[in-house]
Amino acid sequence: MRKLIIYLLLSFGFVIMIMPFAWMLVTSFKLPSEVQEWPPKWITKNFFGERDVKVEIKLGGIKTVRGLSLSEALSYSAAAIEDENVLNIIINDDPFYRGTMRIDTTGFKYTNFADKEKFYNWLENLELPETFDTESPEKFFEDVFLYYKSGASPYFSRVEFVSSLTKKLESALKGISLIEKFVDRRIKDENEAVQFKRFLENVKVNLDNVRSDVLKYKAGKELILTDGEIEKILDILKKYDFEYTGSNPLVSVYNTKVVNPVISEKKHVEFYTKVLKYFKTLQTSVVEKPIVARILRKDERIALLKKNLEAFPDKTTLNEVLKSNGFEKLPENYSKKVDALMLEKYNITNTELVNLKTVVVSLKNLLVENKIDYYSIVLNEGFSKLLEISQDKLQNSSTYKIVRAKLNAYSDLNNFEALLKDLILYSEYVERLRKIYVNSMNAWQIIEAPDFVKAIRVRDGNFVEIELDNVSPVYLSDDNLKTIKLKFSFGEIFANVFQNYVDAWNEAPFGRYYWNTFFVATATTILEVIVASMAAYAFSWMVFPGRDLLFGIFLATMMIPGEVLLVPNFITIAKFGWIDTYYALIVPWIVSVFAIFLMRQHFLTIPKELFDASKIDGCSHWRFLWQVVVPLSKPVIITGALLKFVGSWNAFLWVLIVTNSDKYRTLPVGLQNFSSDVGTLYNHLMAAATFSVLPVIILFLFTQQYFVRGIARTGLK
Known part of the structure; x- marks a missing residue:
């Protein structure tokens, strides 16, 4: 029974000790939303072969230009080419990066494009409460739905x-309450006054009814009112007539205070319902297939990229970049190559190039806003023709005058017009190349889809783009698409489980952190073993005045908290100029009183006869230490080395205060990349913590016999 109780207590202690690490490991596999779940769970959707993802159709363009290099950013205009015929789907759920995706579009109603003549005839009879884009039926519907x-x-x-x-x-x-106070004073006709009072009383009751009926719609599952709810609100507003047919001095005040505000809201609701009704009548076709797609393999994406680059205008420069750097970071490498060519060709400074690129991008944005085809004009007729057309159409624009003045400041440069022509063309090429690259790298293979679906892309795991052919996306935006389904193969499930590890590794320079941690931990461990071995030998085998007193002073320093020494150590390091260097991370920690004490206690257990025999053979203290004492003390030295290595590997506070850049920071400090004022990415933090502590665990598993043996022998005579 006693043994059983001991085993149970040991098992319970083991579970308690292992629980935090087990929870860290499980959290490192979880999706972002699962980290915040309560009560917490020991499983994650990443282990499953299927997953439903909440989505929402988004009208309008979604610009995703993350990862731009500085060179690209200077060339990238806000009016960069966007796909006009793309149905955007926002992922309102955890992101996904692989799998087979099924979007159930079966039964969706749509049309290709509306008849413009019929549309404009209908629009003539419609009163617009706001200004909307009427360039085309599709632009109008998109503008209305975006607004409402x-x-x-x-x-x-x-x-x-x-x-x-x-x-x-x-x-x-x-x-109304205010108007009622003036009825008897302002209306002389008694019958009119009585009739107006009764009308106001009736209106008050009706307004109160409308208010109570409308308030019912303040609570609902959706953040936006549904079309059915909007129609019901319109019925409520139409139910009562608030206009007064009589005539008296207070009617104008009544109309201003009561009628006009209600009519204003009524016009908006009525306008939207009319537009929606007409919009529905245009959708005469029905989608008969779902959209099914799978992620492309890396070689398939590269093959697609090669195909899409066949029509790229600047093949010469592109081939040079591909020959030198391959397809990795292609837009960035191309942009840098173009900059180098421009600097060499026109003999200008880097500052001049940066400033000119900024002005050219501003000019491009302005020209796009005014629907001027700058690319064709520059390509076929030159930059001077573009300036001539711009001056004619934008001469009253203050923005254009500012841009033109900035351009004139560089007009004395050699081949100025040729330089600006190349800047416009090459900035266009950079934008096109980035678009081609991003679209190819994010493309999915269509397995099944309606005929009008041209391509499918998933960006950053947060957006799905469905490129359409001869169908406006606005006609598919009103369908109730709430979820898409994902299926994963065994290999994809495995990749999903370790996705947080990949993301965590890529979110910070963990390769550099690993090297710094390993180098610092190894250097401090080796140097400490050398110093501690020599000090322990002196305190155990050498006799000199004040030896025991000095050793006692050494031990007394162990009672001083390390935090007390932070400031004086930091000041010393700063005086030496060692801030943000390896010296600051290594030198202050190569002496450990605990290691000296540990080794001294073991050195004292070595038989004195060995020392006497060595002296007879002419062995010096130095030789006796390294050839006799150290080999006999291997378990204790390995124990001290392990403790030092682990302590150095996990050091945080000192590294944080003496380093300023990622070049010298170690893993524990690198983990703070996942915490900010906004919050903490716990799944990524736990993944990073797991692969940070893993080398130490592996090291201990292989050296635990020395660790146990060293502790057991310490202090024995």
């Missing part, structure tokens, strides 16, 4: 719209 339902601040946002409408109704009620 899909924009950054949609008009029909549930809480905002209901709150605004109820406030206007409450304001109207207050206005």
